[in-house]
Amino acid sequence: MQRIPVTRDGKRGSEVLLIDSADVVKIDLYRDREYLIHTKTKQYYLDTSFDSLEEWLFEDGFRMLDSTNIVNMNHVKEYDSRKGVVYLGESNSSKEIKTASAARIQKEHIDKVLRMLKISNEHNHEGPSDFDPVAHINSIISESQDTQFMRSYATIQAVAAKKKAEERILHMAYHDSLTDLPNRLLFQKKLNQFFKEADQSDRMLAVVFIDLDRFKIINDTLGHYVGDELLKYVAAKLSSYVTSNDVVCRFSGDEFIILLSNFVHIDEVKNFAKGLSDLFSEPFIYLEQELYISSSTGISIYPHDGTDADTLIKNADTAMYRAKEKGGNTFQLYYQEMNHRSLEQLNLENQLRKALDKSEITVFYQPLVDLKTGSITGMESLVRWKHPQGMISPGDFIPLAEETGLILPIGNWVLRESCIQNKKWEEQGLPLLTVSVNISVNQFHQPGFVKYVQQTLSETGLDPHRLCLEITENVAMKNVSYIMDTLSKLKEMGVQVSIDDFGTGYSSLNYLKRFDVDTLKIDQSFIRELTTDEDNEAIVTALIAMSKQLKIKTLAEGVETREQLEFLIAKGCDQIQGYIFSRPIPPEEFALLVTNQQNLFNMN
Incomplete structure (x- = not known):
């Protein structure tokens, strides 16, 4: 695009202005070698030689339609062949529009230009599609045998291609590349637009924040x-669930956000949220495998819970986390007290970052008991936080540590501390015991994990056979080749390996055999209702029998009653841990338990 020097009055010495050639609709010859430059609303006088403009004007799409004017063909809207006039604007417009005369010999050329412009402009307004305007324009160009106007067509072709590219870039800027849903930028833009409409009516707006439950497990496994593929499936489901007035957006990762408009009562939003459970009731099928998903949903209402986009989204996000804390597969409306809890969580995170340095993190030990002898054969290390204001439950700070990445330094410290303590007990003359330490996915996948374990054992002096690393089933199923190499x-x-929480994730018996694990820990969710639920009884019986065939020891977690204990003994389970013998206790209490030779079968 070029810039043309002009003046307002055509007099020598007048102020020279520069206007873009794209804004010029036509150029008139009004006196010998003197020209008027027209935009849609104004006219100017050319302040340079026309010869210096002529070549690039043709490149920009200008053409001489008769002996007195040159027209920017990109501005031609209509053509009256009977009158020999082109309109540089809509002829039915209430505003005065400019026209230019056109010789009859130009009729075919003008008709083709209008066809090409129509294709380009209509497509540009419709948004992205598989339709290719450039290909259609090329087909029109191919019809022409007149080389005189080929450069006009080429210019329009270039403009159409540019429009399509700009359109694609604009679409990419405001849409998610995976699901093609609006992204958060477009969502906020739409939300701000809807505010004005809501203010002018009695209607309300709701921001619905959706997070998929256990998506990370599916993704990692x-x-x-x-x-x-699952995210695209969810996007399609949500898009089909809302009305044409609503907006569905992929916010980030496995988070989606919906703008609900045009409702008058909060019950309408509640019913919408309740329907999400039914929406995802059918499984997502992948390679004949059924994957069931659910969602945690938070809702904020305009104007009650915020009057700007950022506040509404933040509050809906806060409500969503409260729904997730309830166990997921539910929804939660926002209320103001939630922000106070969010502030508490932020303060807790800041304190957790300093807890290791302040020696507030400690390790408790829960005995592992042999079911043949009733004796303690080992212990599981369980991290605890002795906060100055009282003991903080692992259920409160472990998820926070995982979310913030603090689980890595905390987990590594627990591993080292457990090895130090076990070696100390050995030196004090206690029976040789095996300490089991939970390893998070972040720890297991940290660079140099095997070297860190080796270095820890070397520095503490603990026999590798006296250390058992517990990994969850879902950690084991992530990046199987890496897991197998690391376990090997x-x-x-000489380090032992156990699979924790077995049966709660995506079990693979084939991998279980190939991993060469020492112990399979049966999750307490199966033990809890062992004697009252036939399905749990069948599952536990099958796990114990399967483990015996694979020559893997079984350990039942969360054993609390005599009935559970007797069932496990009868089925041939190897070890237990649980409150029936001992809760997790500090190191000094655990040492006393071992020293007194506490036995499961001699307890009252």
């Missing part, structure tokens, strides 16, 4: 491709 190196060192 089955891979990112399956995770992406740990086993070569």
Whole structure:
């Protein structure tokens, strides 16, 4: 695009202005070698030689339609062939529009230009699609045998291609590349527009923040491709669930956000949120495998819970986390007290970052008991936070540590502290025991994890056979080749490995055999209702029998009653841990328990 020097009055010495050639609709020859430059609303006098403009004017789409004017063909809207006039604007417009005369010989050329402009402009207004305006324009160009006007067509072709590229870039800027849903930028833009409409009516707006429950497990276990396919499935489901007045957006990761408009009562929003459970009741099928998902949903209402986009989204997000804390697969309306809780969480995070340095993090130990002898054969290390204001439950700070990445330094410290303590007990003459330490997914996948374990054992002096690393089933199923290689190196060192929470994730018996684990821990959710639920009884019986066939020891977690204990003994379970013998206790109490030779079968 070029710039043309002009003046307002055509007099020598007058102020020279520069106008863009794209804004010029036509150029008139009004005296010998003197020209008027027209925009849609004004006219100016050319302040340079026309010869210096002529070449690039043609490149920008200008054409001489008769002996007295040159027209910017990109501005031609209509053509009256009977009168020999082109309109540089809509002829039915209430505003005065400019026209230019056109020789009859130009009729075919003008008709083709209008066809090409129509294709380009209509497509530009419709938004992205598979329709290719450039290809259609090329087909029109191919009809022409007149080389005189080929550059006009080429210019329009270039403009159409530019429009399509700009359109695609604009679409990409405001839409998610995976699901093609609006992204958060477009969502906020739409939300701000809806505010004005809501203020002018009695209608309300709701921001619905949706987070998929356990999506990370599916993504980590089955891979990112399956995770992406699931997100596209969810996007399609949500898009089909809302009305044409609503906006569905992919906010980030596995989070979606919906703008609900045009409702008058809060019950309408509640019913919408309740319907999400039914929406995801059918499984997502991948390679004949059924994957069931649910969602945690938070809702904020305009104007009650915020009068700007950022506040409404933040409050809906806060409500969503409260729904997730309830166990997921539910919804939660925002209320003001939630922000106070969010502030508490932020303060808790800041204190947790300093807890290690202040020696507030400690390790308790829960005995592991052999069911043949009733004796203590080992212990599980369980991290505790002795906050100055009282003991903080692991259920409160472990998820926070995982979310913030603090689980890595805390987990590594617990591993080292457990090895130090076990070696200390050995030196004090206590029976040789095996300490089991939970390893988070972040720890297991940290660079140099095997080297860190080796270094820890070397520095503490603990026999590798006296350390058992517990990994959850879902950690084991993530990046299986890496897991197998790492486990193999740990086993070569002599470290034992157990699978924790078995049966709660995506179990694979084939991998269980290949991992060469020492112990399979049966999750307490199966033990809790063992004697009252036939399904749990069948599952536990099958796990114990399967483990015996694979020559893997079984350990039942969360054993609390005599009935549970007797059932496990009868089925041949190898070890237990639980309150029936002892709760998790500090190191000094655990040492006393071992010293007194506390036995499961001699307890009252």
